[in-house]
Amino acid sequence: MSEQALRYDLSQSDIPRQWYNIQADLPRPLPPVLHPGTKQPVGPDDLAPLFPMALIGQEVSQERYIDIPDEVREIYKLWRPTPLLRARRLEKALDTPAHIYYKYEGVSPSGSHKLNTATAQAWYNKAEGIGGLTTETGAGQWGTALAQACNFFDMTCRVYMVRISYEQKPYRRAIMQSFGAEVSASPGDSTQAGRMILEQDPDSTGSLGIAISEAVEAAATSGGRYKYALGSVLNHVLMHQTVIGQECLQQMALADEYPDVVVGPVGGGSNFAGIALPFLQRNLREGQSTRLLGVEPAACPSLTRGTYAYDFGDTAGMTPLVKMYTLGHGFVPAPLHAGGLRYHGMASIICELYDQGLMEAQALPQLETFEAALTFARSEGIIAAPEAAHGIAGAIREAQAAKEAGDERVILFNLCGHGHFDMSAYDAYLGGELSDYEYPQAAIERAMAELPQI
Ligand SMILES: *Cc1c(COP(=O)(O)O)cnc(C)c1O
Numbered sequence: 265m266s267e268q269a270l271r272y273d274l275s276q277s278d279i280p281r282q283w284y285n286i287q288a289d290l291p292r293p294l295p296p297v298l299h300p301g302t303k304q305p306v307g308p309d310d311l312a313p314l315f316p317m318a319l320i321g322q323e324v325s326q327e328r329y330i331d332i333p334d335e336v337r338e339i340y341k342l343w344r345p346t347p348l349l350r351a352r353r354l355e356k357a358l359d360t361p362a363h364i365y366y367k368y369e370g371v372s373p374s375g376s377h378k379l380n381t382a383t384a385q386a387w388y389n390k391a392e393g394i395g396g397l398t399t400e401t402g403a404g405q406w407g408t409a410l411a412q413a414c415n416f417f418d419m420t421c422r423v424y425m426v427r428i429s430y431e432q433k434p435y436r437r438a439i440m441q442s443f444g445a446e447v448s449a450s451p452g453d454s455t456q457a458g459r460m461i462l463e464q465d466p467d468s469t470g471s472l473g474i475a476i477s478e479a480v481e482a483a484a485t486s487g488g489r490y491k492y493a494l495g496s497v498l499n500h501v502l503m504h505q506t507v508i509g510q511e512c513l514q515q516m517a518l519a520d521e522y523p524d525v526v527v528g529p530v531g532g533g534s535n536f537a538g539i540a541l542p543f544l545q546r547n548l549r550e551g552q553s554t555r556l557l558g559v560e561p562a563a564c565p566s567l568t569r570g571t572y573a574y575d576f577g578d579t580a581g582m583t584p585l586v587k588m589y590t591l592g593h594g595f596v597p598a599p600l601h602a603g604g605l606r607y608h609g610m611a612s613i614i615c616e617l618y619d620q621g622l623m624e625a626q627a628l629p630q631l632e633t634f635e636a637a638l639t640f641a642r643s644e645g646i647i648a649a650p651e652a653a654h655g656i657a658g659a660i661r662e663a664q665a666a667k668e669a670g671d672e673r674v675i676l677f678n679l680c681g682h683g684h685f686d687m688s689a690y691d692a693y694l695g696g697e698l699s700d701y702e703y704p705q706a707a708i709e710r711a712m713a714e715l716p717q718i
Contacts, residue, residue, distance in 0.1 A: 268352065269350065269519070270349055270350055270352060271347050271348070271349050271350075272347070272348045272349075272350075272515040272516075272518040272519050273345070273347060273515075274345035274511060274514055274515060274518075275345075276341050276344075276345070278345055278511070278514055279337060279340055279341065279344045279345055279507070279511075280332065280506075280507045280510040280511065281331065281332055281337070282329035282330060282331055282332060283329070283330050283332060283503045283504055283506050283507065284328070284329060284503065284506040284509075284510060284541060284542055284545060285322075285325055285326075285327055285328055285329065285330055285499075285503050286502075286503075286537075286541045286544065286545070286613060287324075287325065287326050287499065287613075288326055288327060288328035289328065289544075289545055289548050289549060290613075290616065290620075291548070291620060291622075292616065292620060294499070294612050294613065294616055295587040295612070295616075297584045297585065297586050297612075298574060298584060298585040298586075298718070299584060299585075300576065300581060300582070300583070300584060300585055300716075303585070303718060306584050308320045308321075310584070311323075311584075313483070313484050313488075313491075314480065314483055314484065314491055314492040315491060315492065316388050316389050316391070316392040316394060316491060317392060318388040318391065318392065319385065319388050319389075319500050322499070322500035322503060323498060323499050323500050324499075330503065332384070332507075333384075333387055333388075333391075335387055336383050336384050336387050339383045339413075339416055340380070340383065340507070342372075342373060343371050343372040343373060343379070344507065344511070345511045345515075346367060346368055346369055346371050346372070346508070346511065347367075347368050347371065348365055348366070348367050348368075348511070348512060348515035348516070348519070349365065349366055349368060349644070350363065350364070350365050350519065351364040351365065351366055351640075351643070351644055353643040353644060354639070354640060354643040354644055354663075355663070356643070357639060357642070357643045358639075358660065358663050358664065358667070359667065360663040360664065360666055360667040361666060361667060361670065361671065361672045361673075362662065362663040362666035362667070362671075362672065362673045362674070362675050363521060363672060363673070363674045363675065364659060364663055364675045364677070365516070365519065365521075365523070365674070365675065365676045365677075366644075366659075366676070366677050366678070366679045367508060367511070367512050367515075367539060367676070367677075367678050367679065368646070368679045369508060369535065369678065369679065369680045369681060370646065370648075370649070370652075370679060370680070370681050370682035372409075373412055374405065374408045374409040374412050375405065375408070375649075375681055375682050375684065375685070376405045376409065376535075376649065376680055376681030376682075377505060377508060377534070377535045377538060377678075377680045377681065378405050378406050378408075378409035378410075378495050378534075378681075379409040379412060379413065380504050380505050380507055380508070380538070381409075381495065381500075381501045381504035381505060381534065382406070382409035382410045382412065382413035382493070382495070383413045383416065384504045385397070385410075385413070385493045385500075385501075385504075386410070386413035386414050386416065386417045386419060386493075387413075387417060389419065389491055389493070390417040390418075390419055394419070394488075394489075394490070394491050395419060395420060395489050395490070396414070396419050396420035396421060396422065396489060396490045397410060397414055397419060397420075397421055397422070397483075397490060397491060397492065397493045398421075398422045398423075398424070398479040398480075398482045398483045398486075398490050398491075398492050398493070399421070399422070399423055399424070399479050399492065399493045399494070399495065400423070400424045400425075400426070400450065400472060400475030400476045400478065400479045401423050401424070401425050401426070401429070401436075401440075401475070401495075402425075402426045402429055402472045402475070402603040402604060402606060402607075403429060403433075403436075403602075403603030403604045403649075403651070403686075404425065404429055404433050404436030404437070404439075404440070404603075404685065405495075405604055405649070405681060406495030406496070406604075407423040407425060407436070407440050407445065407447070408436065408439050408440055408443075409495065410423070410445075410493055410495070411423065411439070411440040411441075411443040411444065411445035412443050414443070414444070414445065415443040415444055420444070420445075420446070420490075421440075421443070421444065421445040421446070422445070422446050422448075422479070422482060422490065423440055423445050423446065423447045423448070423479075424448060424450040424452070424475040424478040424479045424482070425437060425440075425447050425448070425449060425450060425475065426450055426469070426470040426471060426472060426474075426475050426603070427449040427450055427451065427452075427468065427469050427470035428469035428470060429470075429603060430447070430448075430449040430450075430470075431449070432688065433685065433688075435685055436685055439685075449470070450470045450474055450475040450478050451468050451470055451474050451475075451478065452478070454478075454482075455477075455478040455481045455482055456481060457474070457477035457478050457481050457580045457582070458474070458477075458478050460580065461474055461579075461580075471579060471595075471596060471597060471606070472597075472606060472607050473577075473578045473579030473580075473593060473595070473607075473608060474578070474579045474580070476494075476577060476578040476579070476583065477578040477579055477580035477582050479492055480492055480578065480582050480583060481582065495532070495534070496531060496532025496533060496534040496607070496611065497532040497533065497534070497577065497586075497607075497609065497610070497611045497612075498611070499611075499612065499613055501532075501534050501611075502533060502534050502537035502538065502541070502611055502613050502614075504538075505534050505535060505537055505538025505539075506537070506538055506541050506542055507538070508535070508538035508539045508678065509526075509538055509539045509540060509541055509542030509543060510542050512539060512542070512543075512676060513542055513543070513546075516676065521674050522552070522554070522674065523543065523554050523674045523675065523676035524554060524555065524673045524674045524675070525554065525555040525556075525557055525662055525673065525674075525675050525676070526539055526540050526543050526554055526555070526556050526557070526676045526677070526678075527557045527558075527559065527655050527658040527659045527662065527675065527676070527677040527678070528540065528557075528558060528559070528655045528658075528677060528678035528680065529558070529559050529560070529602075529605060529651050529652060529653075529654035529655045529658075529678075529680065530558035530559065530560050530566075530567065530605070530610065530614060530625070530654075531560075531602075531604045531605035531606070531607055531651060532607050532609075532610065532611055533558070533610050533611030533613065533614035534611065535678050535680035536556075536558045536614065536678065537611065537613060537614060538678070539676070539677075539678040540556045540558075540623065541613075543556065544556060544617070544622060544623075547622070548622075555624060556617070556622070556623040556624065557623070557624045557625070557626060557658055557662070558614065558618075558623060558624070558625045558626070559625070559626050559627075559628055559654040559655055559657065559658035560605060560625060560626070560627050560628075560654065561602055561605050561606075561627065561628065561629075561630060561633070561654060562627045562628060562629045562630070562700065562701070562702050562703070563597070563598040563606075563630065563701045563702065563703055564591065564595075564597055564598075564605055564606050564607070564608075564703065565591070565627040565703055566588075566589050566590060566591055566607070566608065566609060566610045567589045567610060567614070567615075567618050567625040567627075568625050568626070568627040569591070569627070569703065569708060570588075570589035570590050570591050570608075570609075570610070570708075571589065571590060571712055571715070572587065572588070572589050572615060572619055573587065573588075573590060573712075573715050573718075574586065574587050574715070574716060574718045575588060575590040575592065575593050575608075575609060575715055575716065576593040576716065577593070577609060578593065579593055579594065581593065581716075585716060585718070586609065586612055587612065587615065588609040588610050588611070588612055588615045589609070589610050589615050589618065590608055590609045590610070590711075590715070591608045591609075591703070591708060591711055592608060592708075592710075592711020592712060592714055592715060593608055593609075593711075593714070594608075594711055594714050595608035595707075595711055598701045598703070601630065601634075601650045601686065601689035601692070601693075601698070602630075602633070602649075602650040602651045602653070602654060603650075603651075604649070604651040605651050605654065608711075626658060626661075628654055628657050628658065628661075629700040629701075629702075630698060630699070630700055630701065631693075631698060631699070631700050632657050633650065633653040633654050633656070633657045634650070634653060634689075634690070634693040634698065635657075636653055636656045636657035636660050637650070637652075637653035637656055637657075637683070637690075638693075639656075639660065640653075640656045640660075646679065646682060647682060647683040647684065647687075647690070648679060648681070648682065648683050649680070649681035649682060649683040649686055650683060650686050650689050651680065651681065652678070652679050652680045652681050652682075652683070653683075655677045655678055655679065655680065656677065656679070658677065659675050659677040662675045663675060
């Protein structure tokens with residue numbers, strides 16, 4: 265019997281040397297980001313209190329490739345290139361003719377793809393003399409990644425952690441603190457935004473939108489000592505993640521296959537962009553026709569049920585206005601376990617791709633995602649993050665469709681993080697305590713009425 269490959273490994277010299285910037289190849293440019301006061305396009309000066317100039321430049325750059333600084337690439341070597349695996353045991357369990365591949369970003373020290381951009385963002389801030397970064401975290405993956413990245417470059421890190429996660433995930437908090445980060449529960453009384461929310465609702469369990477308001481305010485009022493870092497949504501963040509898809513292109517070539525469909529979960533859009541954009545480039549420039557499928561929770565269906573309109577990125581209305589598929593900045597997420605997917609908006613790049621018909625989206629119910637995660641764990645041996653489970657569930661649906669159609673569809677999905685700190689969610693699922701939740705239409709309509717008028 266000839267030996268069957270399960271892993272397609274690259275060497276360290278194969279780590280990409282550049283990030284890929286989709287803005288160079290978009291058929292229609294991104295809509296401008298607007299100042300919340302003047303409603304005019306924001307310029308570099310508006311963003312300078314929050315971000316270093318290099319990242320502001322990347323945000324609007326039209327260059328197709330941007331060099332990865334050597335110091336960043338050196339740190340990438342701690343976990344990159346990440347493995348690409350053929351999920352042969354999953355294929356067998358599903359009895360599908362499809363060929364299923366997954367890229368595993370859970371091997372990073374932080375356990376998810378987020379360290380790809382955290383490392384880059386910390387480095388660019390350090391290079392411009394910034395001493396520390398503020399940020400928000402929901403499920404804790406982003407806070408962990410930024411705490412590690414700041415530690416690599418000797419910077420301080422202030423994390424505003426959504427209160428419900430702060431209370432339910434003490435070990436996530438302890439990890440961030442182990443890397444020297446200062447972590448506080450959001451909303452809290454150290455910021456004006458936090459005090460305002462607490463006045464209205466003293467028992468607020470917080471949200472990503474609220475924590476963003478606090479972190480932005482803390483940076484903006486720090487007299488230049490701190491800047492702010494966001495773990496998803498922004499163009500430069502999505503670009504930093506393209507190391508994932510660039511490696512996949514090399515690894516699929518080793519497997520001598522090419523994906524018919526690329527699948528990933530979408531929260532803010534960064535891991536999906538990371539795996540999908542290099543394939544989209546082949547679609548746009550080299551005549552390939554890979555389908556790109558983003559999977560979101562039915563409880564937070566920004567792409568499939570949101571409205572494409574200008575909205576704030578945060579709850580308090582402090583951030584610039586971004587045109588995006590939004591559920592409204594006042595969106596209060598259901599207590600869904602995939603915390604990283606509970607954001608009301610979506611990256612501008614992803615919204616344009618969706619609007620231009622360059623990608624597809626699907627909203628899946630929570631129970632199906634956990635069922636998929638267990639099927640995957642029992643065949644491939646990896647416990648996925650609940651967010652990543654949405655990608656697995658999407659891939660399994662594709663594999664089932666391939667079976668019905670009798671085709672050998674090649675499916676590639678992004679297993680963007682492990683779930684070792686999410687076992688309480690698995691515990692709840694196994695105990696039969698989880699249910700499905702569809703975001704109610706009435707709530708969507710209420711939120712739409714509160715969209716800023718442009
Ligand atoms: C943060 C996170 C997400 C959601 O964010 P994206 O920007 O959409 O990738 C999904 N999965 C994991 C494991 C995460 O840490």
